[in-house]
Amino acid sequence: MSLGVKSKRVLTRVLQAIPTIFGILVVCFILTRALPGDPAAYFAGDMADAESIEQVRENLGLDQPMPMQFVTYVGDLLQGDLGVAISTGQTVTQELAKRLPASLELTLGALLLALIIAVPLGVLAATRPNSWVDHLCRFLVTAGVSLPTFFTGLALLYVFYYLLGWAPPPMGRLDMMFLPPEPITGFYTIDSVIAGDWALLKASLAQMALPLITLALFTLAPIARMTRAAMLQTLASDYVRTARAAGLSRRRVLITYAFRNALLPVITTLGMVFSFVLGANVLVEKVFAWPGIGSFAVEALVVSDYAAVQGFVLSMALLFVALNLLIDVTYTLIDPRVGEDS
Amino acid sequence: MNRRDFLKSATTLSVSASLLPLSQLLPRAAQAASNETAVVVFGGTINSLDIHRSGTNRASYQVAINCYDRLVSFGTKATGDGSLSYDYSNVQPELAESWETSEDGTVMTFKIRKNATFWDGKPVTAHDVKWSLDRAVSLGGFPTVQMKAGRLESPDQFKAIDDHTFQITLPFPSKLALPDLATPIPIVINSEVAKANATADDPWATEYLHRNPAGSGAFKVLRWNAGEQLVYERNDNWACGPLPGYQRVMLREVPAQSTRRALIERGSVSASQDIPNKDAKELAEKPGVKVVSTPIENCIYSLCTNLDFEPFKDKRVRQAVAWSIPYEKIFEQAAYGQGVPMWGGEDQVSSIAWPQKSPYEQNLEKARALMAQTDYKDGFEVPLSFNLSVADWAEPTALLIQQGLAEIGIKANIEKIPGANWRTIALVEKKLPLHLENFGGWLNTPDYYFFWAYIKGNLFNSYNYDNPEMAKLIDDTLDMAVSHPDYAPNVTRMIEIAFDDIPRIPLWQPTLNVAFKDGVEGYEYWFHRQMDIRPLKPA
Numbered sequence: 001m002s003l004g005v006k007s008k009r010v011l012t013r014v015l016q017a018i019p020t021i022f023g024i025l026v027v028c029f030i031l032t033r034a035l036p037g038d039p040a041a042y043f044a045g046d047m048a049d050a051e052s053i054e055q056v057r058e059n060l061g062l063d064q065p066m067p068m069q070f071v072t073y074v075g076d077l078l079q080g081d082l083g084v085a086i087s088t089g090q091t092v093t094q095e096l097a098k099r100l101p102a103s104l105e106l107t108l109g110a111l112l113l114a115l116i117i118a119v120p121l122g123v124l125a126a127t128r129p130n131s132w133v134d135h136l137c138r139f140l141v142t143a144g145v146s147l148p149t150f151f152t153g154l155a156l157l158y159v160f161y162y163l164l165g166w167a168p169p170p171m172g173r174l175d176m177m178f179l180p181p182e183p184i185t186g187f188y189t190i191d192s193v194i195a196g197d198w199a200l201l202k203a204s205l206a207q208m209a210l211p212l213i214t215l216a217l218f219t220l221a222p223i224a225r226m227t228r229a230a231m232l233q234t235l236a237s238d239y240v241r242t243a244r245a246a247g248l249s250r251r252r253v254l255i256t257y258a259f260r261n262a263l264l265p266v267i268t269t270l271g272m273v274f275s276f277v278l279g280a281n282v283l284v285e286k287v288f289a290w291p292g293i294g295s296f297a298v299e300a301l302v303v304s305d306y307a308a309v310q311g312f313v314l315s316m317a318l319l320f321v322a323l324n325l326l327i328d329v330t331y332t333l334i335d336p337r338v339g340e341d342s
Numbered sequence: 343m344n345r346r347d348f349l350k351s352a353t354t355l356s357v358s359a360s361l362l363p364l365s366q367l368l369p370r371a372a373q374a375a376s377n378e379t380a381v382v383v384f385g386g387t388i389n390s391l392d393i394h395r396s397g398t399n400r401a402s403y404q405v406a407i408n409c410y411d412r413l414v415s416f417g418t419k420a421t422g423d424g425s426l427s428y429d430y431s432n433v434q435p436e437l438a439e440s441w442e443t444s445e446d447g448t449v450m451t452f453k454i455r456k457n458a459t460f461w462d463g464k465p466v467t468a469h470d471v472k473w474s475l476d477r478a479v480s481l482g483g484f485p486t487v488q489m490k491a492g493r494l495e496s497p498d499q500f501k502a503i504d505d506h507t508f509q510i511t512l513p514f515p516s517k518l519a520l521p522d523l524a525t526p527i528p529i530v531i532n533s534e535v536a537k538a539n540a541t542a543d544d545p546w547a548t549e550y551l552h553r554n555p556a557g558s559g560a561f562k563v564l565r566w567n568a569g570e571q572l573v574y575e576r577n578d579n580w581a582c583g584p585l586p587g588y589q590r591v592m593l594r595e596v597p598a599q600s601t602r603r604a605l606i607e608r609g610s611v612s613a614s615q616d617i618p619n620k621d622a623k624e625l626a627e628k629p630g631v632k633v634v635s636t637p638i639e640n641c642i643y644s645l646c647t648n649l650d651f652e653p654f655k656d657k658r659v660r661q662a663v664a665w666s667i668p669y670e671k672i673f674e675q676a677a678y679g680q681g682v683p684m685w686g687g688e689d690q691v692s693s694i695a696w697p698q699k700s701p702y703e704q705n706l707e708k709a710r711a712l713m714a715q716t717d718y719k720d721g722f723e724v725p726l727s728f729n730l731s732v733a734d735w736a737e738p739t740a741l742l743i744q745q746g747l748a749e750i751g752i753k754a755n756i757e758k759i760p761g762a763n764w765r766t767i768a769l770v771e772k773k774l775p776l777h778l779e780n781f782g783g784w785l786n787t788p789d790y791y792f793f794w795a796y797i798k799g800n801l802f803n804s805y806n807y808d809n810p811e812m813a814k815l816i817d818d819t820l821d822m823a824v825s826h827p828d829y830a831p832n833v834t835r836m837i838e839i840a841f842d843d844i845p846r847i848p849l850w851q852p853t854l855n856v857a858f859k860d861g862v863e864g865y866e867y868w869f870h871r872q873m874d875i876r877p878l879k880p881a
Contacts, residue, residue, distance in 0.1 A: 038766045043397040044483055052483040053770070056396050086397040089389035089552060090568050099569070154600055162604045169610035170601050171594050172570050176381060289596040291569045299387075303762045 013328060017321040021314075025077075028313040029070055032306045039304040043086050060086075060306075073310070082314075083307030087300055092311035095296060100315060101186025102173060103292035106284070107277045109189075109208060110215030111270070118220035119266070122227025123259065126235060137224055144221030149280045153214040153287040160210060168206050170288045178203045211288045219277050226269040230262035237261075263334060271327045275320065377880040379590045380612040380862065382873060383602050387595050388572050391563060392551040393526055396483040403526045404593075404872035408574060410529035410557035411582050413438040413452050413471065413508070414520065418866055418877075425634045426877075427867040430786040433520055436582045437466060437530055437558070438508075447515025454506045458581040460532040460558045468502035473533035475500045475510075477546045485527045491785065492522020493821070516821035521785050526870050532556035560586050560876045570595060574875065587864060587879020606631055606857045613865075614857045615873050618734050619678040622855035630860050635853040636867035637682050640791050641782025642697045643735065645743060645847040646805040651775035653722050654805075657843060658712045663776075664702040664847045665709035666746040673850050676738040680855065684848035691841070694833040696788035700841050700848050709750045721751025727768070727777040731761030736778045739849065768804050779804055780852070784869050788833050789819040795846060796836075807845040812836060 040057035057063050061072060076083065082092035125137035160167040168175050173188055181191035181200055189208070192200035234240060235258050243253045282294030293312065300308035386401030393406035417432035435441075438452035458466040476497040478485045489495065493516045501509045512519055522528070531551065539550035555563055560583065561574040574591040594611070596602045603621055606614040609630055617625070617633075626633040647654040647663060654660055669685040687699025713719055726744060728736035737758075744754045754776065759767060768774050781802040783791045793816050794800050798808040819832040840846070854871050864877040 036760070036763050039762075041766045041770055042762050050770075052396075052487065055482045059396060087389060087399075088387060088568055089395075089397065095569070157601065157604060162608055165608070169605055169608070171383070171596060171605065171610075176592055176594070286597045287601055289570075289594070289598070289601060291567075291595075295597060296569065302760065 009332075010325070010329065013325050017325070020321065021317055024313065024317045025074070025310075026070075028310055029073065030066075032304070032309045033066065033069075035301075035304050039086070039306065042303055077314075082311040085296075085300060085305055085308035085311070087303050087305040087308060088296070092307050095308070096293070096311060096315050097186070099291060099293040099296050102290060103278065103281050103285070103294060105187040105189065106208065106211055106215060106290065106292065107274065107281060109212050110219050110277055111274065113212055113216040114219035114223055114273075115270075117216070118224035119227050121220075122224045123231055123254075123262075125224070125228045126231030127254065129232075137228060140217075141221045141225050144217050144219070147217070148283075149214055149218050150283040150287065152217055153211065153284050156210050156214055157287065167210050168203075170207075170210065172289045172291060173204060173207055174200075175203050175207065207288075211284050211290060214284050214287075215277055215280060218280055219273055222269055222273050222276075223266065226266050227262065230265045231258060234258040234261045260334070264331070267327060267330060267334070271323060274323060278316075378588065379592065380588045380875070380878060380880075381592045381594060381610075382613045382615060382875070383594050383596045383605055383611050384615040384873075385595075385597055385599060385602065387569060388566065388593070389568070390552050391555045391566065392548060393529065394478055394481050394485045394546070395548050395552050396481070398484075401872070403870055404874075405555065405563065405572070406526040406529050407868075407870065407872055408561045408875050409555045409559040409563060410531070411437045411458070411466075411559050412524055412526075412528050412530065414441070414524045415583075416521075416524050416868075421636060421867070425636060425867065426865065427636060428869065430521065430639070430869070433524060436524075437471070448512045450510045450512070450519065451503070452508045452510075454508060455581055456506060458558055459579060460535070460556065461562050461577060462532065462535065462556075464532060464534060465505075466530060466558050467505045468508035469505070470533045471508045471530050472500050472502040473536070474531045475528055477531070478528055481546055481548070488525060488527045488784070489522070491790075492516070492519045492525075494519065494522065494528075514821060515823075517787070517823050518785055518790065518821065525784055526872075530558065532558070558582070561591065564590070583876065586876045588875070591875045591878070606859065609859050612859050612862045613873070613878075616871070617855045617857050619680040619853070619855065620734075622680055622853070622857070623678045625857050631857055632860060633855060633857050634865055634867070635680055635855045637851050637853050638782050638871065639786045639869055640696065640784075640788075641780065641852060642684055642846075642848045643677075643681075643739070643778065643780050643850055643852055645849060646774075646777050646779050647845055647847070648772070648775045648777075648805040649808070649845060650773070650806050651724065653716075653718050653724070654775065654845075656716050656718070658716050659718055660844050660847075661702075662709040662712040662716075662750055663747065663752070664700070664844050665705045665712065666750045666752075667702070667847065667849070668704050668742050668746045669702075669849065670704070672739050672742045675742065676735045677850055677852070680853045682851040682853075684850050691834050691837045694788060694830050694837070696791060696833075696837070697848065697851050698837065700844070702841075702844070702847070704746065706749050713750050719751075721753065723753045723755065724776050725757045725774070726754040727757040727759050727774045729761055729764040729768070729778070730758050731764070732778075732780060733758070735852070739778060769801050772804050772806055774804065777804065779846070782869075786869060787824070788836065789816055789822075792816050792836050792840070793820055796840065805845045807843070809839060809843060812839050812843075815839075 040060060040062055041053050044053045044056040061069060085092050085095055088095060121137050125134040128134060157170055161170060174180060178200055181188060181195045181197060184191050184194055188204040189201060192204060240253060240258050243257045281292055282298055284290065285292040285295040297309065297312040300312065384401065386399065388402045388405065390398040390402050391405045392398060393403055413436060415434050415436040416428040416430060417434045418426055419429040421427045437454055437458055439455045441450055441452040443450050454466060454468055454471065460466060479489045479495060479497060493512050499511050503509055535556040536547040536551060540547040560577055560580045562577050564573040564575040566572050572593040576586050576589050596605065599618065602614045605611045607628060622633050622635055625631050645667065647660045649655055673679065673683055684697055684699055686703040687701050689701050726740055728740050740756050744756060747754045768777055781795055783794060794802040796807055796812050797803060797816055798806065815832050815836050819829060822829050854867060856865060858865065861881040862878060863881050864879045866874060866877050868874050
């Protein structure tokens with residue numbers, strides 16, 4: 001497959017995403033307005049009278065008919081204006097810019113940690129069925145699937161912060177003594193490396209440790225299971241037997257022939273797992289006071305904060321479209337069969 | 343390694359983990375919570391630094407309290423259990439060093455402190471006061487409603503006589519005007535800074551003051567990371583009171599209650615604001631933590647019977663409901679014994695203290711006898727609603743009330759209503775037949791409570807109660823001085839009517855619970871239920 005064909009494929013995929021995103025916009029717009037509750041009454045405050053509620057409704061633009069509201073919304077959106085999240089008093093753009101990296105740092109960190117543990121574990125478990133590694137793998141998978149993240153988070157907090165005092169106070173992304181690094185990527189760990197501030201890196205890693213482990217425990221289960229199953233399958237396949245019969249080294253058989261083929265289903269799983277982890281984030285963010293996107297969206301939903309909910313859904317839609325695209329592209333790179341017939 | 347070996351090694355592993363000598367793990371020194379800095383955790387979020395802005399939530403009121411000054415404030419009194427509370431009956435100077443009221447009680451003249459300056463060094467003048475109060479009555483929404491409660495409705499009422507003399511003219515004398523000036527709303531803003539940042543669309547500089555407070559108060563905002571923390575720094579030039587005990591106070595948002603509890607128990611933070619009753623009860627027994635629980639003034643958790651609902655139109659049905667409630671059990675299981683019982687009082691109203699115990703208690707015979715006299719002796723069905731955002735006490739309460747009502751043939755179906763919808767359905771549309779309600783008035787007089795809760799159409803009369811005698815009494819009494827000879831008889835009569843008609847059945851008076859690490863002193867309870875960090879000090 002030539003480079004031109006490849007980039008054309010990518011371009012087609014991006015174009016295909018546009019109607020999807022527009023559809024999401026419309027559905028989300030209608031759904032948020034179908035929510036019960038009157039944001040004007042809510043935001044007017046406890047003692048407000050009918051007159052001040054009307055005033056707030058006008059300020060929010062909610063006195064307009066729905067199609068008009070939609071046109072205004074799309075118009076603002078095209079200018080990059082996502083509106084103001086009244087529940088937090090910030091613009092939605094500011095909130096997303098600040099909270100999305102916080103959540104992604106946790107999610108990607110947990111995925112990375114899970115991959116580092118789960119893939120070798122799955123491979124080892126598959127190559128030594130019914131050994132202690134296999135049992136350990138089974139134990140972790142069962143625990144990861146059956147323990148809700150909220151519980152794991154609280155349990156880890158209880159043991160490592162409350163009882164042992166190893167973990168720092170669970171109060172967000174940084175200990176109170178530190179100021180956040182200059183925002184470049186929004187990831188505190190990466191930004192502090194860029195700034196060359198090792199104490200800050202240590203502090204942010206310390207805050208991240210428990211939430212990261214909580215999420216990783218939850219994440220590694222499907223990855224380890226999938227790796228193990230895929231490895232077992234490829235190890236039993238004809239081409240591996242042929243490779244072994246040809247006298248190739250064990251290492252070469254395992255890595256080049258078995259593992260590379262086993263990776264395909266693992267990567268597909270990864271895409272799915274990513275969305276699970278973002279969902280699980282909400283609870284972990286609550287427990288560890290992590291200022292992420294999940295807790296923000298839930299709060300916004302509870303108080304019918306339209307702009308915030310729409311901004312959140314839109315950013316998630318874009319994120320997932322990008323993610324699927326990335327997975328498709330990775331797939332083509334790993335699997336030579338994909339794309340040849342297109 | 344076979345399975346047995348694995349199990350063996352796993353057991354050794356877990357045993358050795360539990361045997362780790364705890365003494366070797368030095369407890370983390372809580373460096374942050376020191377004598378210079380206090381750390382306060384709470385479950386809410388600060389969404390604006392400007393209390394006048396529409397959409398500013400309750401938690402954000404504390405910025406107005408700690409960073410701005412008002413003309414007047416309230417003094418301090420000791421409560422029965424040794425803790426401190428503000429004193430409603432004792433109005434004290436804040437920005438005004440003195441004031442006088444004209445003979446007829448309609449003109450109040452305030453002398454502004456000459457040494458008071460804003461954070462940028464500009465002296466506080468009567469013009470700033472005028473601009474700020476004009477803003478409060480003009481912006482609409484909650485600030486305007488609260489100002490109106492003190493009979494302050496129009497900019498025409500405010501006049502800056504000279505740089506240090508400020509005058510308020512009332513349409514008629516009212517005992518509510520002066521205390522209303524001590525609520526968090528009528529803050530004094532640096533009008534020059536605000537005007538410099540105002541635009542044609544935004545003449546009151548709401549966008550600027552939303553992020554940049556400009557006051558003269560005891561604390562400045564050093565940092566505000568929305569959704570994470572607010573850091574206060576002391577204003578060493580504060581002229582309106584004794585210098586606060588902490589140089590810096592960090593307010594951290596920690597949404598999970600269990601996390602907040604772990605933080606205060608471990609001693610990582612100085613205070614945890616507004617903790618639930620269950621935690622208050624349990625934390626009080628832990629070493630190193632001290633819990634202050636203060637009954638919330640002018641506030642009663644109540645069960646309300648809507649008069650638009652056919653059976654509740656009959657007073658005897660309402661009374662039967664009041665006699666059927668298992669008050670004791672509710673107080674134990676929903677309030678964890680924190681608060682003041684509001685049942686089992688005397689038959690006659692002998693004092694004007696408010697809240698006071700109602701004459702009702704659980705007496706199923708009386709309740710059944712009353713029901714038998716009505717058209718509803720065979721019982722009826724009614725939804726019993728509560729606000730999900732106060733589920734910690736409302737849910738167990740509703741379940742116990744449901745049991746009580748079942749005893750007298752009323753089948754109550756519990757309905758949970760999300761917090762965002764509660765206001766609209768319960769308070770604005772007033773269409774819930776039977777519901778739990780928790781109104782408390784900021785201004786601490788019984789007639790103010792009755793004004794909001796017993797006059798048809800008013801916000802907290804969520805049960806459409808309408809009684810001309812009550813309405814007239816309230817109208818006569820609301821602005822009357824407490825020393826007026828008619829005041830006590832009028833209030834007594836209001837309480838009698840409220841207990842006899844019983845549209846709102848008192849359950850208990852709740853408490854505001856705050857947990858402190860040992861060594862943090864000076865906390866004072868305030869009617870606004872936010873943390874006033876100015877009097878806090880290290881021991």
